[in-house]
Amino acid sequence: MRIGLDTRNTGRSGGTGVATYAATLGEAYSDVGISPAWLHDDMANHTRPHSFPRKIKRFFQSAHSTHHVQPTSDGYVGHDLYRAAEIRDRTFHTPISIKADTPPDLMHWTYPVPMRWHGIPNVVTIHDIIPLLHPEFSDTPTKRLHRRLKFWCDNADAIVTVSEAVRQDLISFFELPPQKVSMLSQSVSFATDLMEASLTVEAPCPKDGFLYFGTIERRKNIGRLIKAHGRSGTMRPLILIGGLGFGGAEELQALAHHPTPERVHILPWCSRPALVRAIREARCVTFPSLAEGFGLPILEAMALGTPVLTSFGHATEEIAGTAAFLVDSTSTEALTEGLTKLDYDDALSLELSSSGQERAQAFAIDPYVLRMKNFYQRLLTG
Structure with a gap:
């Protein structure tokens, strides 16, 4: 064939x-x-x-x-x-x-x-x-x-x-x-040589933070994520890895109202091995998208054992199942509560790490x- x-x-x-x-x-x-x-x-x-x-x-x-x-x-x-x-x-x-x-x-x-x-x-x-x-x-x-x-x-x-x-x-x-x-x-899969390279590559960002990776654009809900991070009072950094897309510059304007904008790190690009390292070392991958056809970052994080916060409904909930922390991503308050919960609750993080890896096996x-x-x-x- x-x-x-x-x-x-x-x-x-x-x-x-x-x-x-x-x-x-x-x-x-x-x-x-x-x-x-x-x-x-x-x-x-x-x-x-x-x-x-x-x-x-x-x-x-x-x-x-x-x-x-x-x-x-x-x-x-x-x-x-x-x-x-x-x-x-x-x-x-x-x-x-x-x-x-x-x-x-x-x-x-x-x-x-x-x-x-x-x-x-x-x-x-x-x-x-x-x-x-x-x-x-x-x-x-x-x-x-x-x-x-x-x-x-x-x-x-x-x-x-x-x-x-x-x-x-x-x-x-x-x-x-x-x-x-x-x-x-x-x-979703990661080649052996990619995983090996991720162990030795220089870390592109601080560890134990809240990580988003993908295009920074309007439908990805980055502005609301930045607001929620600021309101949560967390000491953990928010890392955004990705280039600007449609409406991305406007989304980043939320930084002007962040109480500690120095805790938000923006990387337009990093190598694939470096990204894998960033995912593995993150406290949580955040993917509060307002519209998706699939949501590959959800599964990539789960496969690597990293907890995921994502949106209720449509494709994101379908892909995540019950293995992610689901929020109403149209609500800054709901996002804030989710970040706060994942900031402090170690038991929840371990549970999501385990259930996420199991969920990723279906893919x-x-x-x-x-x-x-x-x-x-x-x-x-x-």
């Missing part, structure tokens, strides 16, 4: 949840004898400034509805595929079609890009529809996103989600037949591999 995978997000600096998802899929394939066929873009790492002639050439390239790709040692490569598809979608409101002399058995798009592989089954993972349900949390053009998602809802052979909450959102919003959408979740790589393999076999055999 040979399954195609796009590389639309895997090469992006800083890493994303979608990039982690795609990489995990590739790992899962090799574990069960499935051959991943990566769809590469020969311009993905092109760093020269985009000249006017280059833009003109891209525009004319995007006018072609079909793009032929060539085989490589680990899949296929096409010329400027992803950017050309983006331009075609924005200009002509239609996706490009991919063709190859020897295509994979099935193409799994790890993100709803405006592309489709001609002549074989196409699967797409839709991670969330937050911009459609909560446009106040995103600067994503909603009309464009709606058009792309509607295309996939109409044309995909199957749709995959990573949480039941998102599955129900899709079925309801786009009025889809339930059997077309499969919830296959996501796996281990082995059961995930079996779900994916069975899903592909059912789709290919009809």
